[in-house]
Amino acid sequence: MALKKNKVKFGLSMVHYAKITAWSDEGEPTFATPVRIPGAVSISIDANGEASNFYADNGVYYVINNNAGYTGDLEIALIPTDFATAILGEQLDNKxxxxxxxxxxxxxxxLLFEFTGDKNKIRHVLYCCSASRPKNESSTTEESTEVKTETLSLKASALPNGLVKSKTCESTDETTYNNWYNGVYIPVAATSNSTGTRSVSTSSKGGSTTAATTTD
Structure with a gap:
């Protein structure tokens, strides 16, 4: 069953991280099971890379697209200890x-997260992220309490196979959507056969599924 099409998006929730635990000889990552980061406040990521034109025959002969990933900030209430140790390299002593x-x-x-839509939530994954240590900030309590959040500076680059980001949309099948946070979803390109039909195979941690076949 396909999802309903959204007209708007708002909000941020269900932020998870899945550590890259190993790389194969072919440059394919192994992801740990996604872990929830509670207290998500906001995320802002800017696309890096611009299209440039190659000119020939007195005009634009070819457009060179350069997707250099994303940079931005993830603001959360408080960085969890498990994220600090697993990702930021901090350590716990015996006390x-x-x-x-x-x-x-x-x-x-x-990094996995979702935006709320008017029909269904839009779920995202950025595949190869790194984070820098946050600034420490607080202040004395006065007449009213102002909560100080913590902000991670993020850089999302491409995997060796070129994969940068995925998100759900109205054509996403229900099984893939419901299992989004059980493992890191890895897409497989659509393939065509001799009968003119196209099937879209998808894979994720724990197995693979094949979406409904459509006619071109």
Whole structure:
């Protein structure tokens, strides 16, 4: 069953991260199971890369597209300890105290999240993200309490196979949509056969599915 088409989007929820735990010899990542980041406030990501024109025969002969991923910020209420240790490279000592070292290495991860729509929620995944340590900020309590959030600076680049980002839409099948946060979804391009029909095969952690066949 296909999803209904949205006219608007708003809000942010269901932010998850899935650590990249290994890379194959072919450059394909292995993702851990997505983990929820509670307290999502906002996300703002800007597309990097611009199209440029190649001129010949007194005109635009070819357009060179350059998708260099995204950069931006994820604002959350408080960075969870599991994210700090798994992604930012911080460590817990035997007394349960979280500490940083100057030789700590950060880890790459997929970022999953959704925007609310008027018909159904639009679910996203950025495949190869890195995050920098947030600024520490707070202030004394006065007549009213002002909550200080924490902001992660994000950089989302392409996987070695060129994959940058995926999101659900009105043609997404129900199984894929419902299992979005069970594993990192990896698309497989549509294929055509000799009868003029096209089937869209998709894969994700834990198995693969084939969408309904359509006629071209």
């Amino acid at each position: 349960g105290v979280l500490y940083e070292r100057n030789d700590a290495e950060t880890s790459q991860f997929a």
